[in-house]
Amino acid sequence: MNAGVFEGVASGGRPVTDTLSANGQSTELSSDGAILLIDDNPAVAGAMEIAFRMAGRMLDTARGPEEALSRLAARRFDAILLDMNFTPGQSNGEEGLALLSRIMADDPAACVVVITAHSGIRIAVAAMQAGARDFAIKPWRNSDLVAKVEAAIARGVPAISSSVIMATDAEPIRLLGESAAMQVLRDLVRRIAPTPAGVTVTGRSGSGRTLTAMAVHAASGQGGGEPARIDLRDESAWARLQDGINTVILRYPDKLGEVAQARLMDRLPPALRCIAIADDLAALTPALRRRIATVEIAVPPLERREGDGVMLARHFARLAAERFGRPVPCLTAAAEEAIRTTVWDDEVRGLALAIERAVLLVEDGTIDAAALAIPVAPLASGLGQASFDLTDAEKAMIKAALREHRHNVTHAAAALGLSRGALYRRMARYGL
Structure with missing residues (x-):
């Protein structure tokens, strides 16, 4: 997949250096004949792994929607086997249908075979209407299930309604995150992408602007070819404007002066769709803004994506x-609280770097707050809102560490990267 990237950084598995996107998408997206099973039952996963391995297929397993979306962002699978319920006691299939809807919205070409109970024919029909290629009824014979999946793959991509905006030959770009802010972002991308309008993506560096720009292109129906990406600060790169057959991604048009912006206007082919990445739309001349910024797509900062930080951290850890x-590490409650409350330098890219470093350094398979190397001391001076917010964040981290270690101050202090005395002083300050 021509995966999404950080600001000016190629995608893949290494944050900040050169290969990890703001959502952890990888350039290593060859499926290698792999199947993804989304099921929380280890016994089912074990039996299916053997059956598919004997059929020459590798089976990867996700235990729920979050892990499934993480794995789908990291690689492509030939097919997806989707159970319809993940919460104990649930049997209405709503969880599976919601995940199916998300998968098909990201990639209408996905080959999904749903798994449902014998009494779930209604759910299976709803899944087929939502884009699944086939369904299997529990219980099944493994040989029959493998044959059903192989047949679904062999049938290829079914006819897709004209209302679906992504070209079937385009690789999906997955914007990870379940917060309201990210849902709004994905909806805007899907509505604007099929139009020829010029789009400018704004937001903080490291928040996923390039990934969002690539998502607009992938959902545009202009084919699967990767658009030319041009840093306009390098005038020698302007010659590549002619390389853009349908779409070009322009970086930093707002860094050009008025004369250079006028020259850029003259160089842009009339039929070329422009997707730009900028810090400040106000710096664009009215003429250039009309050409490349008919619509602004603002990528939300990580602190506005409620809960997404922890989900992304688990994704980066995997x-x-x-x-x-x-081994895939787990995050302690204190580490999760630290992730939720930290304003990360370099946004999602900074979080990815912190997690990757922690994975390398921890020895017991557990990432605690100390492993993230986040300063927990509040600002020494200043009475602004940011200072109060940081104090609240530190208090929440300390409470989480104390709960996790059953109020063993020594262990909680070690998890937070503090001395016992420093933790006692903070506990007294916050009345803990």
Whole structure:
């Protein structure tokens, strides 16, 4: 897949250096004949792994929607086997249908075979209407299930309604995150992408602007070819404007002066669709803004993506563990609280770097707050809102560490990277 990238950084498995996107998407997206099973039952996963391995297929397993979306962002699979319920006691299939809808919205060409109970024919029909290629009824014979999946793959991509915006030959770009802010972002991308309008993506560096620009192109229906990406600060790169057959991604048009912006206007082919990445739309001349910024897509900062930080951290941990041959670590409650409350330098890219470093350094398979190397001391001066927010964040981290270690101050202090005395002083300050 021509995966999404950080600001000016190629995608893949290494944050900040050169290969990890703001959502952890990888350039290593060849499926290698792999199947993804989304099921929380280890017994089912074990039996299916044997059956598919005997059929010459590798089976990867995700235990729920979050892990499934993480794995789908990191690689492409020939087919997806989707159970329809993940919460104990649930049998209405709503969880599976919601995940199916998300998968098909990201990639209408996905080959999904749903798994449902014998009494779930209604759910299976709804899944087929939502884009699944086939369904299997529990219980099944493994040989029959393998044959059903192979047949679904062999049938290829079904006819897709004209209302679906992604070209079937385009690789999906997955914007990870379940917060309201990310849902709004994905919806805007899907509505604007099929139009020829010029789009400018704004937001903080490291938040996923290039990934979002690539998502607009992938959902545009202009084919699967990767558009030319041009840093306009390098005038020698302007010659590549002629390389863009349908779409070009322009970086930093707002860094050009008025004369240079006028020259850029003259150089842009009339039929070329422009997707730009900029810090400040106000710096664009009215003429250039009309040409390349008919619509602004603002990528939300990480602190506005409620809960997405922890989800992304788990995703980055899985990617880093696979890349370095380490067991997938778990995050302690204090580490999760630290991730939720930290304003990360370099946004999602900074979080990815912190997680990758922690995966390399921890020895017990557990990432605690100390392993993230986040300063926990509040600002020494200043009475602004940011200072109050940081104080609240530190208090929440300390409470989480104390709960996790059953109020053992020594262990909680070690998890937070503090001395016992420093932790006692903070506990007294916050009345803990």
